[in-house]
Amino acid sequence: MINESMYQLGSKPSCIRELFMFGLERAKTVGKENVYDFSIGNPSVPAPLRVVEAFKEMTARGDTLEIHSYTPAPGDPYARSAVAANLALRTNTPIGMEHIFFTCGAAPALVSVLRALALPGSEVIGITPYFPEYRPFTECAGHKFVACPADYDQFQINFEALEACITPNTQAVIINSPNNPSGAVYTKETLEKLAQLLRRKNEEYGHPIYVIADEPYRELTYDGAYVHYIPEIYPNTIICYSYSKVFSLPGERIGYFCVPPCCTDGKKLFAAAAGAARIMGHVCAPSLQQMVVRACAEVKPDLSVYDKNRKVLYEMLTRYGYHCVYPKGAFYLFVKAPYGTAKEFSDKAKERDLLIVPGDDFGCLEYFRLSTCVSYNMILRSLPVFEQLIAEKP
Amino acid sequence: MINESMYQLGSKPSCIRELFMFGLERAKTVGKENVYDFSIGNPSVPAPLRVVEAFKEMTARGDTLEIHSYTPAPGDPYARSAVAANLALRTNTPIGMEHIFFTCGAAPALVSVLRALALPGSEVIGITPYFPEYRPFTECAGHKFVACPADYDQFQINFEALEACITPNTQAVIINSPNNPSGAVYTKETLEKLAQLLRRKNEEYGHPIYVIADEPYRELTYDGAYVHYIPEIYPNTIICYSYSKVFSLPGERIGYFCVPPCCTDGKKLFAAAAGAARIMGHVCAPSLQQMVVRACAEVKPDLSVYDKNRKVLYEMLTRYGYHCVYPKGAFYLFVKAPYGTAKEFSDKAKERDLLIVPGDDFGCLEYFRLSTCVSYNMILRSLPVFEQLIAEKP
Numbered sequence: 001m002i003n004e005s006m007y008q009l010g011s012k013p014s015c016i017r018e019l020f021m022f023g024l025e026r027a028k029t030v031g032k033e034n035v036y037d038f039s040i041g042n043p044s045v046p047a048p049l050r051v052v053e054a055f056k057e058m059t060a061r062g063d064t065l066e067i068h069s070y071t072p073a074p075g076d077p078y079a080r081s082a083v084a085a086n087l088a089l090r091t092n093t094p095i096g097m098e099h100i101f102f103t104c105g106a107a108p109a110l111v112s113v114l115r116a117l118a119l120p121g122s123e124v125i126g127i128t129p130y131f132p133e134y135r136p137f138t139e140c141a142g143h144k145f146v147a148c149p150a151d152y153d154q155f156q157i158n159f160e161a162l163e164a165c166i167t168p169n170t171q172a173v174i175i176n177s178p179n180n181p182s183g184a185v186y187t188k189e190t191l192e193k194l195a196q197l198l199r200r201k202n203e204e205y206g207h208p209i210y211v212i213a214d215e216p217y218r219e220l221t222y223d224g225a226y227v228h229y230i231p232e233i234y235p236n237t238i239i240c241y242s243y244s245k246v247f248s249l250p251g252e253r254i255g256y257f258c259v260p261p262c263c264t265d266g267k268k269l270f271a272a273a274a275g276a277a278r279i280m281g282h283v284c285a286p287s288l289q290q291m292v293v294r295a296c297a298e299v300k301p302d303l304s305v306y307d308k309n310r311k312v313l314y315e316m317l318t319r320y321g322y323h324c325v326y327p328k329g330a331f332y333l334f335v336k337a338p339y340g341t342a343k344e345f346s347d348k349a350k351e352r353d354l355l356i357v358p359g360d361d362f363g364c365l366e367y368f369r370l371s372t373c374v375s376y377n378m379i380l381r382s383l384p385v386f387e388q389l390i391a392e393k394p
Numbered sequence: 395m396i397n398e399s400m401y402q403l404g405s406k407p408s409c410i411r412e413l414f415m416f417g418l419e420r421a422k423t424v425g426k427e428n429v430y431d432f433s434i435g436n437p438s439v440p441a442p443l444r445v446v447e448a449f450k451e452m453t454a455r456g457d458t459l460e461i462h463s464y465t466p467a468p469g470d471p472y473a474r475s476a477v478a479a480n481l482a483l484r485t486n487t488p489i490g491m492e493h494i495f496f497t498c499g500a501a502p503a504l505v506s507v508l509r510a511l512a513l514p515g516s517e518v519i520g521i522t523p524y525f526p527e528y529r530p531f532t533e534c535a536g537h538k539f540v541a542c543p544a545d546y547d548q549f550q551i552n553f554e555a556l557e558a559c560i561t562p563n564t565q566a567v568i569i570n571s572p573n574n575p576s577g578a579v580y581t582k583e584t585l586e587k588l589a590q591l592l593r594r595k596n597e598e599y600g601h602p603i604y605v606i607a608d609e610p611y612r613e614l615t616y617d618g619a620y621v622h623y624i625p626e627i628y629p630n631t632i633i634c635y636s637y638s639k640v641f642s643l644p645g646e647r648i649g650y651f652c653v654p655p656c657c658t659d660g661k662k663l664f665a666a667a668a669g670a671a672r673i674m675g676h677v678c679a680p681s682l683q684q685m686v687v688r689a690c691a692e693v694k695p696d697l698s699v700y701d702k703n704r705k706v707l708y709e710m711l712t713r714y715g716y717h718c719v720y721p722k723g724a725f726y727l728f729v730k731a732p733y734g735t736a737k738e739f740s741d742k743a744k745e746r747d748l749l750i751v752p753g754d755d756f757g758c759l760e761y762f763r764l765s766t767c768v769s770y771n772m773i774l775r776s777l778p779v780f781e782q783l784i785a786e787k788p
């Protein structure tokens with residue numbers, strides 16, 4: 001007999017994946033150039049040259065045992081040290097290798113931390129719009145997932161709504177800045193208000209509420225937007241990171257969680273997250289990928305392609321009359337459906353082979369997401385369709 | 395507040411890891427050549443040349459998006475097909491890509507399958523001696539773990555003991571052949587008896603009891619020992635595989651589970667295991683490693699080093715009077731402590747810098763494990779210590 005809830009989780013493809021597959025099928029019929037697929041956030045820019053070189057260099061080495069052997073579960077000490085040193089330098093805080101645990105991407109990092117914090121009756125808050133997997137990750141870890149609407153003007157935090165969501169059972173708030181799907185980057189003011197609220201609640205309830213900062217887009221900002229180091233503003237913060245987006249290596253599954261030294265019960269939390277990783281079958285993150293990260297800890301991405309795409313999409317769509325907050329980070333635009341629900345609008349777009357993701361799975365029924373990891377020419381070809389669709393407003 | 399059971403799981407290092415770290419420390423004091431470390435099953439033979447070449451070739455390609463992008467969650471279709479075709483050819487059964495799901499090694503494959511089978515009150519049986527992680531994997535997946543002693547003469551299955559362990563709540567039996575730590579390879583007779591017993595129980599209880607075949611050592615056999623394709627003998631078998639041992643890539647985290655077409659409710663089980671992987675943060679197995687596996691699906695390892703080590707250790711230890719079943723597979727010897735418990739004996743050995751793993755964590759208090767992934771010269775240097783230790787029998 002099979003576990004029914006696991007079956008449900010495994011048998012329903014995500015809406016994003018479904019759109020993507022639809023696009024591939026349609027391309028066979030109408031031609032690739034006539035499908036406008038904005039569905040998937042799969043980096044469209046090659047890996048930085050130094051990352052490419054590091055892969056080549058590592059695999060060219062004679063000693064395969066050095067490269068391919070087990071590392072300790074938290075990672076190769078040199079790779080952990082390289083990442084810690086880079087973080088310490090940037091944040092001017094004493095982060096050491098003992099605070100870094102390499103995982104197979106940000107997703108298992110997040111799940112490990114969530115499971116380390118799971119208690120009977122515990123609750124975790126996600127800010128809408130949120131990455132759809134937050135809900136199953138949190139619920140299957142054993143928490144109640146509480147969706148808290150953002151401030152929809154700027155996609156910062158709505159503090160009135162957040163305070164109403166916090167209870168004595170709240171263990172953590174997941175934040176994601178730069179944000180998928182809105183592209184918002186939390187301001188210092190937002191983070192300070194968040195810290196203030198949580199400090200007050202910690203005191204009221206006598207236990208820390210942790211911030212889980214899911215930061216796969218940390219290095220992807222535009223117009224000089226700055227991503228603050230949250231533990232400095234609120235010490236009880238755990239960072240989940242991935243090299244998928246910054247190095248255009250989403251398939252390679254390399255990321256980490258960092259429990260900084262300022263975090264309350266940090267050592268215990270680190271060990272508990274390691275225990276959670278262990279019982280999910282984590283042995284170590286891919287060793288070759290760890291070596292590459294070690295060699296490239298301070299490499300920065302070239303964002304010019306995403307930036308150009310972001311600008312033309314924002315400019316043209318707002319010119320046609322769409323409403324959208326100008327994204328400062330990540331590689332998405334989150335656009336308000338000009339009429340009907342986002343699902344209805346995206347279904348209508350789909351009929352014209354324009355593939356956009358309705359915000360339903362992100363907890364926002366009125367917005368749709370566009371990925372800017374696409375070709376500039378496809379954007380240009382798609383513009384007339386966007387224009388027609390809004391013109392058909394009933 | 396932190397989850398206490400996750401903390402316990404994460405804060406206690408494994409006995410094997412502890413011995414290994416002890417050895418590294420001791421080497422600083424007494425010299426590397428005076429530490430005889432048989433603790434870890436970390437392949438000591440370089441990766442096969444074709445695997446090395448495949449890594450080089452993939453990373454030398456210009457199109458990094460092709461190599462490093464997300465694959466679908468179950469894996470790249472071409473890589474899944476390559477593995478399926480190889481299995482289909484070898485087993486002469488209709489295995490297709492739809493039966494293969496790539497994971498970050500055998501451990502998460504096992505955990506995914508266990509979670510797919512978890513039901514209220516369910517039980518999973520492991521055959522002692524078993525890989526120590528089976529217990530936490532099973533228990534944290536939500537089953538009761540039932541340890542069933544093997545037939546200690548040959549480390550095949552003790553069917554009387556196994557039948558006594560089976561209840562209406564039994565969902566699966568985990569088997570591991572070639573076996574870590576005993577090196578035993580299950581004979582056809584053993585597997586047929588197992589099939590017979592489980593068929594009878596399936597009928598009695600009205601639901602299938604699955605066999606979970608954990609097979610990371612499948613290609614590592616000696617003296618022509620043959621590893622039977624278990625689904626042909628018992629259809630309700632799921633295979634968990636890893637390329638860690640066969641390709642000497644333990645750090646690279648690439649393996650799969652295979653739910654063969656003959657398996658009852660196989661499609662549902664496959665989907666449920668995919669769902670379990672999903673909520674543990676599985677996005678895909680490392681894409682570069684998938685490409686390498688695709689290119690090397692039929693590569694065989696060179697076992698001559700392990701074979702030579704196995705022979706000299708077996709020959710000399712039995713000559714000194716140790717009792718050990720001659721291992722036909724994997725890269726371990728499982729030796730009976732000549733006096734006291736294996737823990738006491740291994741502590742005594744440790745005082746002389748001979749590092750051997752007591753069987754406690756494998757569920758066998760009277761045996762210790764030796765890894766043959768070591769240098770031949772270290773074995774030769776260690777022999778006098780083995781000889782002295784048994785001579786000191788009280």
